Amino acid sequence: MLAAWHVARQLYRCRTSHLIRVRLGCSESQKKLAVFIPRRALSTFQPNTMASLDSITTSLAALSIKPTATIDHAATTSPATWKEAIIANESAPKSFELIKTLVYKPKTAKTATPVPVVVIARDATETNSSAIGKALNLKELRLAATDLLTEFFSLDKDSLSPLALNGQNFPKVQTIVDSSIASSSALFALHAHSSSSTVFLTGADILAYLQKLETADVKIQELDFHNLVPSLASATHTSRAPVKEKEDAKIEGAVQIAIGVKKEVDFSAWYTNVLIKADMLDYYSVSGCYILKPWSYSIWEEIQSWFNVEIKKLGVQNSYFPMFVSAKVLEREKDHIEGFSPEVAWVTRAGQSDLEEPIAIRPTSETAMYPYYAKWIKSHRDLPLKLNQWNSVVRWEFKNPQPFLRTREFLWQEGHTAHLTKAEADTEVLQILDLYRQVYEDLLAVPVIPGIKSEKEKFAGGLYTTTLEGYIPTSGRGIQAATSHCLGQNFSRPEMFNIFVEDPNDSTKKTYVWQNSWGLSTRAIGVMVMVHGDNQGLVLPPRVASIQVVVVPCGITAKTSDEQRAEINDACDELAKTLLKADIRAKADLRDGYTPGWKFNDWEQKGVPIRLEIGPNDLAKQQTLTVRRDTGAKNPVSLNDIGSTINALLTTIQSEMFTRARDAYNSRIKEVTHWDDVVPTLDNKGIAVIPWCEVEACEDDIKERSGRSAEPQDERAPSAGAKSLAIPYEQSRWTPIEPGKTKCPACGKDAKRWTMFGRSY
């Protein structure tokens, strides 16, 4: 059968030129898997559970296959939850094995239709993409994105199963079957076109079903996964605290349960999976836009309330300007608008009638606000004017969007201030930058480096830009965390917005105001996820976690009496209440029909900092088991004075999370004085700090030369060439530059300041 298949495969492949390209092109290319998102923007069009179940049983009947059982249950989003759901159902067989159905996409020219590889295996079977790729001579397998799943099966990954294959789609895909299925006597659970219904078939049944679909050209391929060489280990660079390592080992299954893709193996897939599984975000029917669900929006609310207090201390007031900007006003500042015009969204129609003039949706509000600053600022008594607004702005990116990091609409705050003197403006720029630093370091436990942007990288139309540079260890890339700009008098000068007051010291003279603008966006949430998340899912720093502690009742079995059960639940409820009184955001998870294991996994995915377990023994000893999300460390503690115990632990977690992240950042910042060391540093996921000449031409040159030698990037990967990230304020970290002696390693000119160069988002 294998041989037959190979022939068929060759024939088939000849019909799909892009696959040839894959076979040539793959070797040099980096291993990156595409994201695996349970997206159902159009879920309302999907067959509902009942309907699907009926259709399945009918089609199986046609093949005279009679399922051992068919059941409906709560929707499931992972093998773990699926298993739970089945076990919870009386009419389910007592013994069964899960079938997993994975769809891979080989790299394909954008114009060509891909031939997905459908892998059907026992859930327990280790299915390693590169190993499969090797066996199929396709070295660039990536888990397929939702769009593709929808296109081929009109199902999401949680509803997928061998039964998703039919006469229409089978010829369009390559089907691989775990050979141990056929030989197995086990009963297998398959999704019936829905994550909330399950059909039970024997291995023989499954095979029979698939063989019915075979054509002269396209056959299924059985594969003995146990004889495949797993190359996973070599591909991973895991760096975790020993305790964590133990955890992984202990609940190997859970790693797969939790996120399905390892952070170190396929970072982008891992990232989006975490966002979905942690219930932070969902995809939206307008591409590039995302739904911020309460679990992520609450983090934004924490940031808002902290930041509002701080800026009000600086005399900043909140306000709201309209989202619309007239074309005339928007295009007033040429350099500025050049930076945005390609991304501006235009409203041209209202109801049935076209607008006389198209109206822009703000990409940022400088030009929308400053005509009014000119109107309101009439005397030096009106200065400083400090306004802030929390709003959303629209930048219609055509590049690949990424949740939180690059989206077409995003939430942010934008502060716009006007001052009498440059000194005042300069001071505020740094005050704000430091508030942003506190948001990242103290609230999100994410280390950042304050510095100033090069002329090339500064804000369009501004005088200078100060920045916080973050760093994502997994990708080895820098990321701009927040910026605070001094606009100088570029927007206030007469030919611009003409914002001036009479010089208080000389009423015959006019002083044009000095302006700043500064912004922090929801991107911060994405950076936090990337820095702290692990293969169990999200890891939340306590200060921004909407639930800091979850209390889970344990040791409840079928034998547990209702009294005992009630007693344990009450204890958990009581504990949560006690913690709430101690200003700890605590919750008792008393949901029926879910096992402790299911709950552990659920809250670990969502990154709750501390889990408290209470079982009969704990109750007897008046203690509870604390489990840290960040390290996995477990520790029984007394219920006496539990409030202060937990508060202390939360503080510890917050600071240790930051320390670990900061050490990781620092360990990747390399002082580089020879050009030859630059690219290796970058390739080693490092940031090269060089004594730089600060000449723009040199920056372009560095980007070009460092990009050239870099390995080709995944389509979703950020630019490969290194750009200047920041000129850090803390120059003392590196060997003092000797004026006239220290040279720029890139061009040999005199070095000015140590400057961070790196690949970036």
Add this chain to the structure above:
Amino acid sequence: MLAAWHVARQLYRCRTSHLIRVRLGCSESQKKLAVFIPRRALSTFQPNTMASLDSITTSLAALSIKPTATIDHAATTSPATWKEAIIANESAPKSFELIKTLVYKPKTAKTATPVPVVVIARDATETNSSAIGKALNLKELRLAATDLLTEFFSLDKDSLSPLALNGQNFPKVQTIVDSSIASSSALFALHAHSSSSTVFLTGADILAYLQKLETADVKIQELDFHNLVPSLASATHTSRAPVKEKEDAKIEGAVQIAIGVKKEVDFSAWYTNVLIKADMLDYYSVSGCYILKPWSYSIWEEIQSWFNVEIKKLGVQNSYFPMFVSAKVLEREKDHIEGFSPEVAWVTRAGQSDLEEPIAIRPTSETAMYPYYAKWIKSHRDLPLKLNQWNSVVRWEFKNPQPFLRTREFLWQEGHTAHLTKAEADTEVLQILDLYRQVYEDLLAVPVIPGIKSEKEKFAGGLYTTTLEGYIPTSGRGIQAATSHCLGQNFSRPEMFNIFVEDPNDSTKKTYVWQNSWGLSTRAIGVMVMVHGDNQGLVLPPRVASIQVVVVPCGITAKTSDEQRAEINDACDELAKTLLKADIRAKADLRDGYTPGWKFNDWEQKGVPIRLEIGPNDLAKQQTLTVRRDTGAKNPVSLNDIGSTINALLTTIQSEMFTRARDAYNSRIKEVTHWDDVVPTLDNKGIAVIPWCEVEACEDDIKERSGRSAEPQDERAPSAGAKSLAIPYEQSRWTPIEPGKTKCPACGKDAKRWTMFGRSY
């Protein structure tokens, strides 16, 4: 000259047909003045102070008129601030009189160009629009709107002066001059094309300047205002606490200073003036959109923080959905979209490229959110789902916009919840309605009546709509304050968004979820302004005032020593700090260069609930004078335990403001059982509560019949026909309806429930 002018006027008038129409149309028409807004969206294009001053002096020189003096000063927004600014300036003449320049617009066909009436008078001269109108045989004079001022003079009202008249605009207007100017020996202060510069001329100079502009057709007209019969008194229906009356008398000037237009005389002009002078809002270059300045936005923040706490108690979580909605999704629910489609704004272009499909900006988010509810709600365990978002929505009104009440973009919260049972949904609808009631009554001190909307008035696509009906005594109109809708299963049913769970009691049955949506918008702020504001300006209820108490140093004169001045200022500063410690939002106004009188006026316009004055004597007695903004009542209190004294006073003010407003509301609600009493009740600014049949045809009929007899409305006035406002829950307020016996006064059918009918916004 008068005679000559009359002839010229007749000739001139023949060239302006619309004026004829005015003369015919005016008599029956209501006296309403257009709004008087210092709008300078394009202020950056305006001649700046210096330039204007130069140009003026040159042009005067050409007439060999030499100003006695010319000075620059801080921008001024009222006669009071202007006077202050001049006095503060050394180079200003010691004795002078202000010149006021008022521009009136006679009612004009939209298509025709109006002929504005420019009135130039001594500031002291009582200029009464109806009296002037009578004299000119133009009975519909309204203060001109900004657009018109910009069009004719490219100046705002604060920069206006006789010098704004020139060869171009003079023939296009009708110029009236206070005859007492020519005869006066006084020196007059005139704005020089800018509110921050002043020229001093004699009456003769002014007249000379104007006469140079006269043409054969168009002359100036001198008018002896003292011989005009003022009909103002008769036109006003003022109802104020005696104390307040005294206040008015005492600072007559201040009434005009404050708002310029009396609330009872020209409500809409008063309304917008209050918003501008209280610094709550500014007009924006995109029409129908407004800038919410900190003074109003802070009120919204107060509402947000209170409401967030309350809904979280109900298990509602905040989230954020994108502002964009695809056409397909938006148009899913037909009845629903019909209600909005004429007002939907469409994005069709991004950067330079047209979008494949136009994308809507949400007018509300039901259809944007519910596909995801269908996806997320898989089991009854997922219910109830309760999400809320604070965002802005866009409804491109083509009707005349009004700040806060009807704007193209507005801020609101929209809650969207899904429940297993109708009972649950019904309960929540009322829980939310009561939260809205508390926002209005407890925070804004605005009385509202909870009830249910008629079928005709309910939310498009919903099952039923509950509402809070507010009332604006000055206009005698009802206003919808907030609505809480039960959508029933209209959006969840299969052909719609197909949102269902398995019936927990019968897994073979599907239950379609019951949904609610509820919203509260910034309209609430507008209602609060209309209900509480007076002729001094805004009156803020303490609970939403961002500054509850302002402390003003008094009794400081030129003779005051620096030590004394410092002592008083320190005492004020100290007092403010003490109050802050007592959780009172207090501020000490220690601004230099402003007199106490100027500060009093400034804070009264802004509606700060309590003013505290400290002068040398107060200091000696260790006391401070409390002045209530709402009643004007003054009362000296000891500085001992001042915190609790003021807290108590704030509580009193809050509750008395509400009580007064509630009594005013109740006094206008009339039980009406005969049709003949309906229209008189409405015309008397009342709300008619009738025992209604609840038949839709009858409602249409009532609207038609009650509208017919109403006097014609100002273009900015809301609809004249009466519609059903609400069927109040508290039916017991009125005579019990006897089923079968009590008849609907409109159609004679059997009455069902007492229903409020009234004109409305």
